Amino acid sequence: MVKQALLLAALSLSPAVLSDKVQSYQLTVLHSQLHYPWALVFLPDGDMLLTERSGTLKRLSGDGTERFSIRPQLPQLLQASQAGLQDIALMPDFAQNAGVVISYACGTLTANNTCLASAVLTDNGLSDIKRIFQAQPLKSGAAHFGGRIAFLPDNSLVLTLGDGFDYREQAQNPANHLGKIVRLNADGSVPQDNPFAGKPGYAAEIFSLGHRNVQGIFYDAPGQTLYSHEHGPRGGDELNIITAGNNYGWPVATYGIDYTGARISPFTTFTTMQDAIWGWTPSIAPAGMTLYRGELFPDWQGNIFVAALAAKSVSRLQLENRKVVSEQVLFTELKQRIRDVRSGPDGALYLLTDSDNGQLIKVTPAN
Incomplete structure (x- = not known):
């Protein structure tokens, strides 16, 4: 440093x-x-859209003046602890149709995961709200939802997900979405060139796996690079370069230890798994990110x-x-x-x- x-x-x-x-x-x-x-x-x-975890979407002018504040009717929005309204991004063709996508926690305390909805921005709020993706399986608890969105040059999007906190081993299970980054078309469908599309035993939406709780992602167009970061437990926060199909190690390889003080894994690096390009121990609890x-x-x-x-x-x-x-x-x-x-x-x-x-x-x- x-x-x-x-x-x-x-x-x-x-x-x-x-x-x-x-x-x-x-x-x-x-x-x-x-x-x-x-x-x-x-x-x-020049205006801005701002989300609040409690479920409110605000439109502000460039100087911060509030133009509207609404509570969009997102299907099955869950508000508890870390759960709630999360990210919002403009569709690549926003200039033509005013489309946006929104990530949020959905379901109940005993059956929930991360959802993605599409909507149309109007002068007074949102219209045509539709849920287009729900991460599977449904799990209990209100922690580690991921929820950040980034669009790629081909107009597909990546959505970051979490491991659900109590389900960390599932980050290595390719059959579900826990602890993954998924790649979707703007309508929620699966791109045919996803790395595991059509592969038996793999969820077709998966873009990368082996993540804990990814709450920052950014595509740098000039550098043609997709960066993300994720929370470690007590230490082991990571900054990664995301490549399609790669495994980023959690919980097999980590610099973090459990909140109890117990060792999570004897490995800080592991063959066939991608190392981080930067990390933080003790944890800084990384959130949003930009380049x-x-x-x-x-x-x-x-x-x-x-x-x-x-x-x-x-x-x-x-x-x-x-x-x-x-x-x-x-x-x-x-x-x-x-x-x-x-x-x-x-x-x-x-x-x-x-x-x-x-x-x-x-x-x-x-x-």
């Missing part, structure tokens, strides 16, 4: 610009009193930013040849759990803080 280069002062949050003469960036609170915000996506007209391609911060060009819940910060990872060469820990002065980080079309970074009084914060260069 490189020494943090920025000199940061402890600042109290307010609806005004947060800045200090010694900082190279400033933080502006655009919206507050959010209830566990989870994800953010930018619209072509910066903006112009406001030239020094950050091509860097990965990983939001962290437990560490209450954002990790800036500098890459060379798809390898992490240094890490810088940012925004610790907020002293808040960071749920999501997004790179805006205006070149700013946007943060969502994870609490029942969460905030949307814009990061721009200091004046």
Whole structure:
């Protein structure tokens, strides 16, 4: 880890610009009193869509003004502990049909998993909501749902899933979706070129397997690379480059230990399983992720930013040849759990803080 280069002062949050003469960036609170915000996506007209885990979707203007706040009627939405409304992404042909996809926990406390729905964005909310995918099997509990979405160049999408916490061995079972990343067409159907499509004993939707709880994924078009990260238990958080058909090891190979202190596996690496390109021990609890391609911060060009819940910060990872060469820990002065980080079309970074009084914060260069 490189020494943090920025000199940061402890600042109290307010609806005004947060800045200090010694900082190279400033933080502006655009919206507050959010209830566990989870994800953010930018619209072509400059507005933003923001999800709250409690089941609310908000449309905000570029300056944070609320245009609407609705509770979309998602089929069998489950709200409990980690379960709830999660990610939202624009369809590749959004300009023509205003289509979006939404991930959420669905079912009951004793029979649930991650679902994906399609919908149409209107001036006042959403219409034509349809569930297009439900991960299988249904399981009990309200933890480890994954839920992040990324579209690929061929207009298919990948949806990250979790191992359900109590079902970690199932991450190595190719017959189901627990502990997997799945690849779908935009209508929920299975792409014929999925790595295991048509293979007996394998769920056709699987794109990669051996994951614990993947809550960050990003496709870097210039680099033609799909990055994801996942939570370890006590340590063993991972940053991975995802390749179709690869096995990423959980729970056979991990640097983490169980919450009881017991060893999960004697292996940190295992033949035929893909190693992470970066990791964190102790755990930072990685959440959202983005790769910066903006112009406001030239020094950050091509860097990965990983939001962290437990560490209450954002990790800036500098890459060379798809390898992490240094890490810088940012925004610790907020002293808040960071749920999501997004790179805006205006070149700013946007943060969502994870609490029942969460905030949307814009990061721009200091004046």
